[in-house]
Amino acid sequence: MSAALINPVAVLLLAPILAAAVLALAPGYRLGARINVAAALVTFAAAVTMVFADRPVPGDYLLVDDLNIVFVALNTFVGLTTSVFSAGYIAHELDSGRLTPAYLRFYHAMYQVLMFAMNLALLANNIGLMWVAVELATLTTVVMVGLYRTPAALEAAWKYFILGSVGIALALFGTILVYMAAQPVVGEGMAGMVWTVLIAHAADFDPALLNVAFVFLLLGYGTKVGLAPLHAWLPDAHAEGPTPISAVLSGLLLNVALYAVLRFKLLLAANPLAIAPGPLMVGMGTTSLVFAAVMLYRRRDIKRLFAYSSIEHMGVIVFAFGMGGPLANFAGLLHMCMHSLTKSAIFFGVGHISQVKGTQKIAEIRGLTETHPWLGWGLVAGVVAIAGLPPLGIFMSEFLVVSSTFAREPLLAIPLVAGLLLAFGALLLRVNGLAFGEPVGSTDPVKGSCVPMYAHLALVLGAGIYLPAPLVAWFQNVASVLG
Amino acid sequence: MHGLVFDTAHLLAGGLVLVSFMMLYQDRLSALLNTFALHALVLALSVAWQAHAQDAAHLYVTAAIAFLFKALLIPVVLRRIVQRLGIHRQIETVVGIGPTMLAGMGLVALSMVVMLRVTAEAAPLAREDLAFALSVVLLGLLVMVTRRNAVGQVVGFMSLENGLVLAATGAKGMPLVVEISVAFSILIALIVIGIVLFRIRERFDTVDVHVLDRHRGEQP
Numbered sequence: 075m076s077a078a079l080i081n082p083v084a085v086l087l088l089a090p091i092l093a094a095a096v097l098a099l100a101p102g103y104r105l106g107a108r109i110n111v112a113a114a115l116v117t118f119a120a121a122v123t124m125v126f127a128d129r130p131v132p133g134d135y136l137l138v139d140d141l142n143i144v145f146v147a148l149n150t151f152v153g154l155t156t157s158v159f160s161a162g163y164i165a166h167e168l169d170s171g172r173l174t175p176a177y178l179r180f181y182h183a184m185y186q187v188l189m190f191a192m193n194l195a196l197l198a199n200n201i202g203l204m205w206v207a208v209e210l211a212t213l214t215t216v217v218m219v220g221l222y223r224t225p226a227a228l229e230a231a232w233k234y235f236i237l238g239s240v241g242i243a244l245a246l247f248g249t250i251l252v253y254m255a256a257q258p259v260v261g262e263g264m265a266g267m268v269w270t271v272l273i274a275h276a277a278d279f280d281p282a283l284l285n286v287a288f289v290f291l292l293l294g295y296g297t298k299v300g301l302a303p304l305h306a307w308l309p310d311a312h313a314e315g316p317t318p319i320s321a322v323l324s325g326l327l328l329n330v331a332l333y334a335v336l337r338f339k340l341l342l343a344a345n346p347l348a349i350a351p352g353p354l355m356v357g358m359g360t361t362s363l364v365f366a367a368v369m370l371y372r373r374r375d376i377k378r379l380f381a382y383s384s385i386e387h388m389g390v391i392v393f394a395f396g397m398g399g400p401l402a403n404f405a406g407l408l409h410m411c412m413h414s415l416t417k418s419a420i421f422f423g424v425g426h427i428s429q430v431k432g433t434q435k436i437a438e439i440r441g442l443t444e445t446h447p448w449l450g451w452g453l454v455a456g457v458v459a460i461a462g463l464p465p466l467g468i469f470m471s472e473f474l475v476v477s478s479t480f481a482r483e484p485l486l487a488i489p490l491v492a493g494l495l496l497a498f499g500a501l502l503l504r505v506n507g508l509a510f511g512e513p514v515g516s517t518d519p520v521k522g523s524c525v526p527m528y529a530h531l532a533l534v535l536g537a538g539i540y541l542p543a544p545l546v547a548w549f550q551n552v553a554s555v556l557g
Numbered sequence: 558m559h560g561l562v563f564d565t566a567h568l569l570a571g572g573l574v575l576v577s578f579m580m581l582y583q584d585r586l587s588a589l590l591n592t593f594a595l596h597a598l599v600l601a602l603s604v605a606w607q608a609h610a611q612d613a614a615h616l617y618v619t620a621a622i623a624f625l626f627k628a629l630l631i632p633v634v635l636r637r638i639v640q641r642l643g644i645h646r647q648i649e650t651v652v653g654i655g656p657t658m659l660a661g662m663g664l665v666a667l668s669m670v671v672m673l674r675v676t677a678e679a680a681p682l683a684r685e686d687l688a689f690a691l692s693v694v695l696l697g698l699l700v701m702v703t704r705r706n707a708v709g710q711v712v713g714f715m716s717l718e719n720g721l722v723l724a725a726t727g728a729k730g731m732p733l734v735v736e737i738s739v740a741f742s743i744l745i746a747l748i749v750i751g752i753v754l755f756r757i758r759e760r761f762d763t764v765d766v767h768v769l770d771r772h773r774g775e776q777p
Contacts, residue, residue: 202732236710240698243717247694250724253731254679254687262730282675 162522241297355396686727693720
């Protein structure tokens with residue numbers, strides 16, 4: 075069978091769901107972990123094929139265009155590296171008795187269901203289907219966050235479930251309103267839910283209805299992006315679940331929710347009479363950025379620290395997309411990719427660290443560069459990257475965001491720069507304590523490999539030094555689509 | 558739009574808002590569950606009437622799901638859970654009934670002002686439905702924030718979902734995929750809740766969320 079005969083979109087959706095079925099039955103965690111990695115590899119291969127293949131004609135349910143291909147490629151890549159990290163992490167959890175084999179089987183199956191749900195949400199051409207997929211992804215992660223069954227994990231899962239459900243309910247109400255706005259123009263039935271039809275006719279929709287719909291959608295999906303003041307679930311969910319899930323949450327699920335917001339932003343932008351969605355997004359982005367930057371100083375738990383850093387960076391990304399225009403969109407897109415890669419790399423490191431030290435408290439972790447040089451320096455590199463120091467990729471994307479803001483709205487640049495600097499200070503302060511000084515606690519060697527972490531960091535470094543021309547052209551194209 | 562169709566739809570949707578108000582002042586869990594069953598029943602009637610008015614057979618399925626699943630099955634299951642946990646006593650509501658009712662009225666007024674203004678061009682039936690649906694959604698949120706008890710919060714969430722179903726059926730010709738998904742999501746939600754509740758039971762012998770709050774992961 076030649077490659078051209080296999081439909082990559084079908085593989086992207088079917089591989090994870092089949093793998094989930096197999097994993098639910100597969101005995102033994104080693105086999106499970108291997109199947110998990112293999113399925114993630116197949117999915118990633120399908121995504122790469124999709125990038126180079128011709129775009130299929132959009133149907134009622136699925137769509138492949140320049141915008142979602144970026145998200146799919148990033149999603150499947152981080153999904154693959156996280157599954158490799160997860161294999162080592164999980165083996166340790168089994169040894170230390172925090173998880174039983176039955177739970178591991180469940181965990182692996184859920185991991186693939188989550189991958190399926192995220193790919194489906196990204197590929198959906200139907201706003202109803204997209205909503206269903208995001209809801210499925212939420213429910214899957216709720217269960218995963220509660221996996222350890224400790225009181226704190228249960229509290230986190232419950233909080234995430236309640237806030238996530240409210241968010242998702244508001245998003246559904248917004249979706250219904252969009253359909254109501256579309257129905258007089260495109261007619262009853264399926265057409266009113268198909269995104270490509272909606273965007274083609276958006277100029278004729280009732281602007282008042284679209285405005286209200288967007289507010290609900292921004293609040294609803296914004297809860298899942300982790301925008302302040304709707305972020306309360308995010309730090310707990312990151313801190314109490316298994317670390318591979320923290321990596322996937324920060325690196326991928328937040329992006330998927332962001333993607334949903336962007337789709338509806340495009341819809342609103344296509345209607346000349348509707349309010350401009352930009353200022354709302356800029357406002358929420360700035361709030362999240364500044365709020366999270368201040369909160370970073372008070373964190374005592376290492377996973378919570380980086381969870382707040384995710385809120386901060388999602389704020390920057392939403393800010394950039396809210397500004398709009400080719401340059402800011404390009405910067406937002408680049409920042410999103412860089413943040414996903416860096417933050418999941420950091421969580422890979424943090425996962426190993428908390429396993430070795432047996433704690434997540436920052437005060438009880440010291441001198442990592444002496445006891446575990448690879449891990450310690452990897453963490454330092456990751457934090458340097460996430461704080462936005464040159465020559466790494468995040469420096470470049472943040473620089474683009476700031477400079478494009480200065481050029482257009484100098485006043486808005488003040489809170490932006492202030493937030494970035496505050497976060498910078500907090501992160502360097504913390505990493506200084508973690509990585510240097512007198513070693514404290516266990517000095518057992520790390521089980522599991524640092525390869526996924528360094529692979530991500532190498533990509534981030536590479537992007538900071540040199541972005542290949544085809545990639546730039548591709549991102550510029552997407553940025554222009556985003557308007 | 559002939560009178561009877563419109564008036565009946567109006568009556569049923571308004572009834573749903575009224576039952577939402579009734580939920581606000583229930584201070585016993587078993588009474589709250591009964592009120593929720595009534596809520597689901599009114600929803601089922603309302604959806605069935607919409608199916609009749611819009612001549613859309615698939616909406617009868619949604620009505621049947623609402624009746625069998627939400628008005629019968631879920632209250633029965635939840636009542637069994639509540640009795641097994643022995644928590645059908647007084648609910649500790651966070652705010653008093655008076656302020657809660659006032660807040661509820663404010664929310665209904667807000668949703669009327671917002672929805673009736675922006676849907677000026679929509680069909681009258683859909684318009685009223687949407688305004689009532691938003692009221693039910695907001696009142697569901699209010700029920701959630703005024704309950705400390707996990708079961709109470711779940712009931713609030715389900716009444717919120719009822720509001721969404723009302724909105725979805727009011728939007729004429731909306732594809733079935735969404736209604737089924739709503740019903741389906743509640744099923745999944747219940748499984749999740751069930752797991753969470755049983756795990757909570759194992760750990761603390763209580764479902765009071767405030768007890769959970771003590772286990773903040775971030776003590777100095």
